[in-house]
Amino acid sequence: MAVIYQKELAIKHRCDVCVVGAGPAGIAAAIAAARQGQSVMLFESLAMPGGMSTAALVPVLMPWTDGDNVLCGGIGKEIIDRAQATGAMRGGAIYAERLKRLYEDMLLEAGVVISYTTKLIDVIMRDKHIDLAIFNAKSGTFAVKAQRYVDASGDGDLAVMAGAPYEIGDAQGRMMPGTLCSLWAGVDWHEFRLGGAFSHNDDNMLALLRKAVADGMLSQDDYHLTGMTKTSDNVVTGNLSHCFGINPLDELSMTAKLIENRRVCAEYERFFRTSIRGFANAEIAATGAVMGVRESRRITGDYVLNADDYQKRATFPDEIGRYNFGIDIHPAEPGGDASLAEHKKQYIGQHYRRGESYGIPYRVLCPQQVENVLCAGRCVSTDRAVMASLRVIPGCWITGMAAGTAAAMSIAQDCTPRALPARTLQQQLKRDGAFLPNFNV
Numbered sequence: 001m002a003v004i005y006q007k008e009l010a011i012k013h014r015c016d017v018c019v020v021g022a023g024p025a026g027i028a029a030a031i032a033a034a035r036q037g038q039s040v041m042l043f044e045s046l047a048m049p050g051g052m053s054t055a056a057l058v059p060v061l062m063p064w065t066d067g068d069n070v071l072c073g074g075i076g077k078e079i080i081d082r083a084q085a086t087g088a089m090r091g092g093a094i095y096a097e098r099l100k101r102l103y104e105d106m107l108l109e110a111g112v113v114i115s116y117t118t119k120l121i122d123v124i125m126r127d128k129h130i131d132l133a134i135f136n137a138k139s140g141t142f143a144v145k146a147q148r149y150v151d152a153s154g155d156g157d158l159a160v161m162a163g164a165p166y167e168i169g170d171a172q173g174r175m176m177p178g179t180l181c182s183l184w185a186g187v188d189w190h191e192f193r194l195g196g197a198f199s200h201n202d203d204n205m206l207a208l209l210r211k212a213v214a215d216g217m218l219s220q221d222d223y224h225l226t227g228m229t230k231t232s233d234n235v236v237t238g239n240l241s242h243c244f245g246i247n248p249l250d251e252l253s254m255t256a257k258l259i260e261n262r263r264v265c266a267e268y269e270r271f272f273r274t275s276i277r278g279f280a281n282a283e284i285a286a287t288g289a290v291m292g293v294r295e296s297r298r299i300t301g302d303y304v305l306n307a308d309d310y311q312k313r314a315t316f317p318d319e320i321g322r323y324n325f326g327i328d329i330h331p332a333e334p335g336g337d338a339s340l341a342e343h344k345k346q347y348i349g350q351h352y353r354r355g356e357s358y359g360i361p362y363r364v365l366c367p368q369q370v371e372n373v374l375c376a377g378r379c380v381s382t383d384r385a386v387m388a389s390l391r392v393i394p395g396c397w398i399t400g401m402a403a404g405t406a407a408a409m410s411i412a413q414d415c416t417p418r419a420l421p422a423r424t425l426q427q428q429l430k431r432d433g434a435f436l437p438n439f440n441v
């Protein structure tokens with residue numbers, strides 16, 4: 001059964017660029033567009049910036065250099081430099097609470113207007129353009145009119161509402177598991193290091209995990225434990241365990257999995273307290289505000305960046321940046337030792353050597369069937385393999401900065417984003433610090 005629901009809505013806000021989603025990609029996009037002199041509004045359904053990098057308590061930043069060059073040059077590098085100076089990051093370890101404040105400082109300094117607890121629920125189209133984006137917040141349901149829209153929702157919500165095609169999961173529609181990360185207090189880190197049980201790469205930890213599963217202390221035979229990171233003087237963040245069978249596009253599935261995984265986290269708390277040196281007095285202080293989602297929709301753009309490009313270390317005439325993280329597809333099911341062995345087999349040897357990277361063409365930011373929309377972050381146009389590389393935080397900063405810059409420049413040049421000459425965009429990105437070694441201004 002269905003009903004037709006009609007309502008007159010106020011156009012509550014007007015801006016040049018409307019960014020949906022304040023994860024790493026949306027933050028970089030909003031800052032980049034605002035620095036180009038456009039009015040920018042950033043809408044976020046949660047009550048904080050950072051997406052997975054804060055709300056889901058992702059503890060570590062994946063590679064941001066190729067060993068010689070900073071790959072997320074420009075806004076990404078600025079975030080890293082300021083994060084190191086303020087303690088929001090220590091090396092690659094993320095102190096989520098400080099990172100939230102840093103992101104907010106940078107957005108406000110750029111003049112971005114932020115609206116938290118505001119969720120995109122629909123769009124109104126005109127001739128393949130989004131005319132209005134519809135949001136719901138505590139004040140009610142309202143419309144926002146912008147010239148350009150950036151989809152940084154992670155899930156590709158905006159682009160799909162606008163009619164863009166997409167793919168999701170593997171051939172059977174299965175997705176990588178999520179993880180409900182957690183903050184731990186009372187860990188004796190020094191003792192833990194002396195104990196020498198760190199992650200699935202460590203035989204000592206593997207033996208303890210196998211025993212805990214055999215004894216029934218852990219209910220999942222998941223030996224792919226991504227591990228513990230010391231994220232501040234007093235806090236350790238756990239990236240464990242895997243949450244299998246999630247569907248990030250279904251709220252009831254996500255609810256059931258959140259409930260299940262809070263219980264699984266309690267199993268790990270007991271396991272660590274009883275089995276792992278340094279954790280005898282430890283406790284989980286909090287689990288993530290949201291489930292950590294690794295995989296969701298991949299919006300189909302004018303080009304689909306793929307595994308072959310990754311293998312070739314491809315270069316593109318319209319590239320907006322380059323990246324290098326390994327293709328890391330976490331198995332969709334637990335499967336004990338066999339699954340762990342398969343994961344290791346698939347990925348060992350795939351990682352790039354020093355100085356290597358693959359190009360990211362501008363076309364992956366331009367969704368098919370829609371004209372005034374750009375995608376950024378996890379949902380850009382890739383196959384599943386490249387998504388499993390480019391999805392990490394520095395990759396999202398790269399595509400976010402390019403999407404925001406292109407959105408703003410296409411307004412200034414009075415053309416659609418896809419008609420914006422790549423060379424013009426590259427010139428600006430290079431001036432702003434992007435890593436574009438194959439392009440000379």
Ligand SMILES: Cc1cc2nc3c(=O)[nH]c(=O)nc-3n(C[C@H](O)[C@H](O)[C@H](O)COP(=O)(O)OP(=O)(O)OC[C@H]3O[C@@H](n4cnc5c(N)ncnc54)[C@H](O)[C@@H]3O)c2cc1C
Pocket residue numbers: 020021022023024025026043044045046050051052053056058059060061062063118119120121152153154155157178179180181239291292293294376377378379391392393394396
């Ligand atoms: C468990 C886990 C571990 C990871 N480990 C690492 C790691 O070690 N290092 C690393 O670099 N990366 C890691 N990643 C990957 C990385 O954190 C994410 O892929 C990255 O944050 C994606 O950025 P994004 O901006 O595209 O999307 P997200 O971070 O998902 O942000 C999207 C934002 O959009 C908002 N949003 C969604 N829909 C709407 C809507 N309809 N209206 C309004 N707002 C909306 C969301 O609330 C969210 O804040 C990990 C991810 C997970 C899940």
